[in-house]
Amino acid sequence: MDAAISLTVDGEGYRLTVDTRTTLLDALRDRLGNISPKKGCDHGQCGACTVLLDGRRVLACLVLAATVGGAEVTTASGLAEGDTPHPVQRAFLDHDAFQCGYCTPGQVCSAVGMLDEVAAGWPSHATTDLTAEPRLSQAEISERMAGNLCRCAAYVNIVPAIEQAAGEVR
Amino acid sequence: MKPFTLATPTDADEAVRLVADDPDAAFLGGGTNLVDHLKLGVATPGALVDITRATSAEITDLPDGGPRVGAAVRNGDFTADRRARERYPLIVQSVLAGASGQLRNMATIGGNPLQRTRCVYFQDVTTPCNKREPGSGCGAHGGYTRYHAILGASEHCIATHPSDLAVALAAVDATVRVLGADGERTIPFTDLHRLPGDAPERDTTLAHGELITAIDLPALPMARRSLYRKVRDRASYAFALVSVAAAIELDGDRISDVRIALGGVAHKPWRAHRAEAVLRGARPLEETFETAAAAELADARPLDGVDGGNGFKTTLAARTIVAALRDLTEGARS
Ligand SMILES: Cc1cc2nc3c(=O)[nH]c(=O)nc-3n(C[C@H](O)[C@H](O)[C@H](O)COP(=O)(O)OP(=O)(O)OC[C@H]3O[C@@H](n4cnc5c(N)ncnc54)[C@H](O)[C@@H]3O)c2cc1C
Numbered sequence A: 001m002d003a004a005i006s007l008t009v010d011g012e013g014y015r016l017t018v019d020t021r022t023t024l025l026d027a028l029r030d031r032l033g034n035i036s037p038k039k040g041c042d043h044g045q046c047g048a049c050t051v052l053l054d055g056r057r058v059l060a061c062l063v064l065a066a067t068v069g070g071a072e073v074t075t076a077s078g079l080a081e082g083d084t085p086h087p088v089q090r091a092f093l094d095h096d097a098f099q100c101g102y103c104t105p106g107q108v109c110s111a112v113g114m115l116d117e118v119a120a121g122w123p124s125h126a127t128t129d130l131t132a133e134p135r136l137s138q139a140e141i142s143e144r145m146a147g148n149l150c151r152c153a154a155y156v157n158i159v160p161a162i163e164q165a166a167g168e169v170r
Numbered sequence B: 001m002k003p004f005t006l007a008t009p010t011d012a013d014e015a016v017r018l019v020a021d022d023p024d025a026a027f028l029g030g031g032t033n034l035v036d037h038l039k040l041g042v043a044t045p046g047a048l049v050d051i052t053r054a055t056s057a058e059i060t061d062l063p064d065g066g067p068r069v070g071a072a073v074r075n076g077d078f079t080a081d082r083r084a085r086e087r088y089p090l091i092v093q094s095v096l097a098g099a100s101g102q103l104r105n106m107a108t109i110g111g112n113p114l115q116r117t118r119c120v121y122f123q124d125v126t127t128p129c130n131k132r133e134p135g136s137g138c139g140a141h142g143g144y145t146r147y148h149a150i151l152g153a154s155e156h157c158i159a160t161h162p163s164d165l166a167v168a169l170a171a172v173d174a175t176v177r178v179l180g181a182d183g184e185r186t187i188p189f190t191d192l193h194r195l196p197g198d199a200p201e202r203d204t205t206l207a208h209g210e211l212i213t214a215i216d217l218p219a220l221p222m223a224r225r226s227l228y229r230k231v232r233d234r235a236s237y238a239f240a241l242v243s244v245a246a247a248i249e250l251d252g253d254r255i256s257d258v259r260i261a262l263g264g265v266a267h268k269p270w271r272a273h274r275a276e277a278v279l280r281g282a283r284p285l286e287e288t289f290e291t292a293a294a295a296e297l298a299d300a301r302p303l304d305g306v307d308g309g310n311g312f313k314t315t316l317a318a319r320t321i322v323a324a325l326r327d328l329t330e331g332a333r334s
């Protein structure tokens, strides 16, 4: 069964008709040719498909495209300003925060969304005082990024990359 | 995946009507559990009704001073709420201990307690499962039982309920607001979930077409002194082996009130009434905590399994109860 939706993806507007079973991930990759978000598990377990949906990090593999008509989607390939990478992307390059790169677009989108959550004062499981403004320690970064798995185990470089970016974003 | 229609009503009555009138229809919240089940073939609805616009996404204050949390409030937004963080640490911590940042941004407060078991046999349509297919048998018996129940199980089903939030809501005696075809009703949170008995296909006492519209939290000042403690196989992004939600109130050198609920041990969030009874009026001493934990777990029935079974859970649950109570009374004990 079909549904007609409009989506803004990385600043560009699209109208498309999707089968109601289509996930946002499949709509982006197969219908709009945006292969930046990756399909790691397709079951919400790895984070490779992370995109920003109306500014928030979500897993595109568990979103039915037909439920988010009118939404604004940002993928890792829409984060740069022209030729200038986003500070999080720059930091991943500076710190060599990847090996094969498969998880990287999801890691980057997740980090961007996560830094916004920290800026808005959201606590995490690693936050001892729930009522205080969170401070972004390494333990906080690891916990907040726990939904993004890296098969190459680049975590030791991802955490410092995000620390660098945290100092620059805001 | 079986084809389905999708409706996105903006009105709760309309959402209820669409599901109540169609035995093949289901509500869709954040989709983090249901969309996975559509892919796995565990759920095969012919119609989905998105409730994220039909129910409230706001947290409002009730006349008695407790908050009402709309069913469409996202788990992440709930943990960001300053009032919730100050007044209900155990609830906020329970949500923060679950899933991941991305999933919490999607999952709803109404959908979270209604997520289905993570029993691997339930999720694998090639194995028998009484919950998925009544009468087909239970694939988990004698299989991998590490994540299965030690309390309240039946021969028909030994699954546990996976929600962390539900454990905290059981501890504080939250109230569930439900809208059905015949109007509104409220359910004490501890009566929302069922023990499996001979009908494990029913996780809850909700009828088909009944919509959770909000969860009401009681004012409960004692909840400020509370915590959620979760023990799992890895430090983050894993379901509970055992968890404890606890709140305590001290009056001088006595425990005047206490609330405890356990996760990971039963088909429903397990309210620890027996442990509470031992503790009420007693001094906050380590030995008393141990007696209380032992009383609660006296009927525990660990399971065998190819993975060594889940016998460790009885000890682990007891120790986690004691540790939670110790943390909450730090400074009050001499
Ligand atoms: C990788 C992974 C790890 C996870 N880890 C954890 C964890 O550690 N702890 C934890 O607690 N959870 C965990 N979760 C589960 C997650 O918290 C739940 O999937 C989520 O809370 C369900 O909420 P939802 O809004 O997405 O529900 P949906 O998936 O939309 O719906 C779930 C069920 O509830 C019904 N429903 C939804 N809303 C309503 C309503 N208002 N009224 C009546 N029925 C309704 C639906 O029909 C469906 O049957 C994890 C999930 C994943 C994928």
Ligand code: SF4
Pocket (backbone or CB within 6 Å): B117, B119, B120, B121, B122, B128, B129, B130, B131, B132, B137, B138, B139, B140, B141, B156, B157, B158, B159, B200
């Ligand atoms: S324990 Fe319950 S959910 Fe798991 S296979 Fe047995 S009947 Fe199904």
Ligand code: FES
Pocket (backbone or CB within 6 Å): A038, A039, A040, A041, A042, A043, A044, A045, A046, A047, A048, A049, A050, A059, A060, A061, A062
């Ligand atoms: S592909 Fe979405 S979480 Fe793995």
Ligand code: FES
Pocket (backbone or CB within 6 Å): A097, A098, A099, A100, A101, A102, A103, A104, A149, A150, A151, A152, A153, A154
């Ligand atoms: S860089 Fe290879 S999976 Fe992360």
